[in-house]
Amino acid sequence: MTHIQLFNGGISRRSLLKAGTVALAMPAVLRPAFAQEKFVAKIAHTEGVGTPITEAFEKWAQVLNERSEGRIDAQHFPAAQLGGLSELLEGSRIGTIQATTAGPDSEEAIAPEIAAFGGAPGFIYTDEAHVDRVLQGELGQQASQIAREKTGVEFVAYAETGFRHVLSKEPVTALADLEGVKIRVPELRIWVDFWELLGASPTPLPYSEQYSALSTGIIDALDSDVFSILGFKWYEQAKHLTLTGHWFLPKAVRVNAAWLDGLPEDLQTLVRESAKEVFAEQRATNRAEASAALEELKGLGVEVHELSQEELARMKELTAPLFEEFSSKSPETAEMIEKIRALG
Template sequence: MLNERSGGRINAQHFPAAQLGGLSELLEGSRIGTIQVTTAGPDSEEAIAPEIAAFGGAPGFIYKSEEHVDAVLQGELGQQVSDIARAKTGVEFVAYGETGFRHILSKNPVHSLDDLNGLKIRVPELKIWVDFWTLLGAAPTPLPYSEQYSALSTGIIDAIDSDVFSIVGFKFYEQAPHLTLTGHWFLPKAVRVNAAWLDSLPEDLQTLVRESAKEVFAEQRAINRANADKTLEELKTLGVQVYELPAEERARMEELTAPLFDEFGSKSPETAEMIKKIRDLG
């Protein structure tokens, strides 16, 4: 779309499947401009701008529904976070996509918190995710996203947490056939554009980048939500056993991880304020 609408003045090339490196390399590249655009959860900015990490779903159970997500991401708060990202990290969040609510996919069934004890679950290489699962009694194992399938197959991990689309798309279900619906974390995807590169473009191309991203990712969110139930049914036909975590067990998960809100908020007054703003909109 960028190539066509710019009349060739932008030459956009796509490098999927970690061709340009893992998450840390992609984040750094987008900050310094060796990569002009990438997507990542805002929680990836925990070290530089923890208030943005809160916006990205940290520290779990912060988003209550898709309507709550929209009120946060697509409103004034979404623009405010983009401004913070630009000032602190050198990237502008030009739009927000999503992977949706995450659930537990495991080799063995997870029916209760007791089943999480010692469970080797893959997490991103971010402290907040490690803290979240540690509080639940699991054994969080930081690994790059691209290593999940092989880590499941070799026994390095027993489980992952994932949205339903990724479970199908990356065939994680082949190694872990049990899915427990927890909805413990909603992960937005910020479309990160290097601010210096964006500022170097003529004004009409700056507008094109921003407006094209908003258009495409509005469509992505709509498709994502429309197909969630369909994808869940597809997983069942692929042999995945799907369980609903009992309400009382999910409430226990929320209770055990609730201290993370105060702990995470203590990183800065801005972080505590951001957490409050997000929760107030829910």
């Protein structure tokens, strides 16, 4: 027999060795094809570090990573690390980021009928129980469906930063003190209209520019929840806080719908259910810790003022025309505002 002697019916030793070498190499070649697909989830927003909402997003990212066993790679970028609010909103719509948060009022131009869910046009929510009746019920689900259809995002849950108050360099103890005050507002028409009716001078600015704008005198005041005032240290530039509670700002947890639809069904369920779980805890934490945050601000030298009931009633009266104006945007908007107020 020669060196090419056949065994087991015709396979040569050389052929067998070659086949073995190929077989050993096959796992390395095929492994990528059988590896679990990983889905990157960039979660980016403008909320301050250390605030309850930012801590909730950090927890949500961890939950997604752990419960998906690494199939979702959730990456958390707080405090405008990936851009300002307008950039993040656009990113969530086109899918360059997978999740962000903003008030539903940010949809004013595209879907005015759901902008009212974000507190527009002021004094629409009577208290936190009213917020829950609206957002945690049928209307909240309806807002999410409208957002999906018109903006390409799904509201998988609702977080919140709470009631907004006025932080200013000079005391505001009556409406007359707002006359001509340069107050920062988001780059949305409804906010400009609100403060103009109260005699202030609204100044639209990106969220991330408020500290420098206070320090340079571009603005004299801003309105915010107490946690953001702490987190962004705006109290270093303005030492007077007036408890107006004029605007309650829920934050929709916005997920790009195309990305969500592209996940396996079990991961879609994980994203939705974990968001509801984590941000239900966030809402409870936000409400429980608001008083402590206010006391912390006092300890940092912030003087807290309250408007009289007469002055608050006057604020509501002066801004009431916005309901009619906002309702005129479409029959759907008028209907939604009526439904929200009816649950108050």
